Amino acid sequence: MNLIKRLMHRCRRKSPFLFHLNTGSCNGCDIELVTCLSPRYDVEQLGIHLEGSPRHADILCITGPVTRNTLEAVKTVYSQVCEPKAVVALGSCPASCNVFAGSPVIAGPLSKHIPVDVYVPGCPPHPDAMIEGIARAAQILASRGVSARAKGEPQR
Amino acid sequence: MNVSGLIHFFLFPGLLFAVPAGWFYVWGERKAVARMQRRIGPPLLQPFYDFVKLLGKRTPSRHGIEADLLRLWPALSVLSMIGAIAMLPVFPSGRGFSGDAVLLVALLELPSICFILAGFTSGSIYGEIGAIREAVLSVANNLVFLLSIVTIAVTERTFRLSDMAGGSWNPGHWIGVFGILLCIPAKLRLNPFSTSSAEQEIYSGPLTEYAGAALAMWELAHGLEWVALTGFVATLVVPASGPWWFHALFFVVASFAQVMLLSTIAAATARFTLQRAIRFYWRWAAVLAVLVVCSTIYMRYRW
Numbered sequence: 001m002n003l004i005k006r007l008m009h010r011c012r013r014k015s016p017f018l019f020h021l022n023t024g025s026c027n028g029c030d031i032e033l034v035t036c037l038s039p040r041y042d043v044e045q046l047g048i049h050l051e052g053s054p055r056h057a058d059i060l061c062i063t064g065p066v067t068r069n070t071l072e073a074v075k076t077v078y079s080q081v082c083e084p085k086a087v088v089a090l091g092s093c094p095a096s097c098n099v100f101a102g103s104p105v106i107a108g109p110l111s112k113h114i115p116v117d118v119y120v121p122g123c124p125p126h127p128d129a130m131i132e133g134i135a136r137a138a139q140i141l142a143s144r145g146v147s148a149r150a151k152g153e154p155q156r
Numbered sequence: 157m158n159v160s161g162l163i164h165f166f167l168f169p170g171l172l173f174a175v176p177a178g179w180f181y182v183w184g185e186r187k188a189v190a191r192m193q194r195r196i197g198p199p200l201l202q203p204f205y206d207f208v209k210l211l212g213k214r215t216p217s218r219h220g221i222e223a224d225l226l227r228l229w230p231a232l233s234v235l236s237m238i239g240a241i242a243m244l245p246v247f248p249s250g251r252g253f254s255g256d257a258v259l260l261v262a263l264l265e266l267p268s269i270c271f272i273l274a275g276f277t278s279g280s281i282y283g284e285i286g287a288i289r290e291a292v293l294s295v296a297n298n299l300v301f302l303l304s305i306v307t308i309a310v311t312e313r314t315f316r317l318s319d320m321a322g323g324s325w326n327p328g329h330w331i332g333v334f335g336i337l338l339c340i341p342a343k344l345r346l347n348p349f350s351t352s353s354a355e356q357e358i359y360s361g362p363l364t365e366y367a368g369a370a371l372a373m374w375e376l377a378h379g380l381e382w383v384a385l386t387g388f389v390a391t392l393v394v395p396a397s398g399p400w401w402f403h404a405l406f407f408v409v410a411s412f413a414q415v416m417l418l419s420t421i422a423a424a425t426a427r428f429t430l431q432r433a434i435r436f437y438w439r440w441a442a443v444l445a446v447l448v449v450c451s452t453i454y455m456r457y458r459w
Contacts, residue, residue: 055365
């Protein structure tokens with residue numbers, strides 16, 4: 001049993017699938033996230049894969065300050081990602097609303113609506129920082145899966 | 157069923173060989189594409205990590221006939237692929253499952269049909285668009301695929317797989333093999349025929365609503381499809397005489413060579429639109445295939 005747990009921990013850490021959600025970002029962080037897939041940074045060597053469907057994903061990468069229009073989408077997509085899951089807030093916008101703070105059309109920051117595991121601040125953050133944040137989220141994801149099993153949480 | 161049939165099904169080239177081989181081929185394709193793009197690419201065990209991780213995901217609970225069907229399609233794909241792989245005459249002289257080409261074609265076609273049905277069952281709009289694209293593409297490439305198999309069958313005067321296997325010197329045989337090779341990218345949904353699971357347009361196509369263990373089964377079925385299709389071509393070109401270990405080695409090496417060839421094509425091409433893909437198969441490949449079948453039948457009755 002212990003062996004299976006350790007294997008699952010390792011596999012979760014080694015194969016994080018991402019789903020990228022833009023909640024009204026200026027597109028700066030989105031461009032930097034896509035840069036991580038390019039030959040220069042090549043995140044595929046860490047097993048990271050950008051998925052088209054939130055159902056396939058383990059880590060939800062959110063950019064943007066969460067506008068009122070996208071709030072429902074954020075909640076829906078968050079609930080569509082299957083457990084165990086982790087959330088990474090990319091850039092300063094989801095963390096603090098950045099220069100948009102106080103605007104009437106902004107419903108952020110993100111942590112008011114869904115639990116955030118890793119913040120990667122910056123405007124936009126460097127791709128290296130994004131990769132480090134995603135790798136840390138994968139660690140959190142792996143340990144979360146094991147502890148949830150140990151507690152005997154019911155299957156959803 | 158005799159003992160050698162069981163060995164074919166469970167050991168080689170069946171379950172015990174095919175599952176790791178499928179992961180290895182999927183890794184080979186991803187790694188080759190990465191190297192051609194000057195990237196490092198995924199580690200060797202990546203498809204295995206993905207598979208185990210997906211098995212450990214908690215999936216949303218569904219109820220009713222739809223839930224059962226959504227679970228049935230990937231399971232059916234995996235089973236039909238293992239059956240197809242077990243039928244392959246890896247050892248031309250040996251006795252395995254003695255089946256003929258018609259059964260093999262039916263088994264090879266099942267995953268594609270399950271893929272289409274999965275798209276419609278899921279009820280997702282992206283799934284339905286992907287399913288329609290896959291259905292149209294399947295009609296397009298199967299014409300050439302079947303004509304190629306008929307060409308080989310007419311040349312070798314048999315539909316028995318063990319008699320069709322082995323590279324003879326007849327040109328009809330090799331044109332048939334070439335025709336089958338032309339169809340493999342569409343059957344594996346690789347570039348330039350990846351329109352049914354085009355990520356940038358329709359997310360994951362028919363698999364959009366899948367998660368967890370059922371998605372892991374689809375990944376497994378895809379790996380097994382690689383083994384079955386490349387293995388089928390490998391058995392058609394293997395030299396008829398030789399010791400058993402040579403045949404086994406040839407099977408693996410020839411399959412992997414095809415994986416490299418297909419990933420080179422996938423990395424070097426962009427995605428065709430559906431119309432272009434159909435045009436490729438129906439205008440060029442099908443005309444060629446019909447000509448070859450006619451000439452082969454003519455040659456057979458003249459002699």
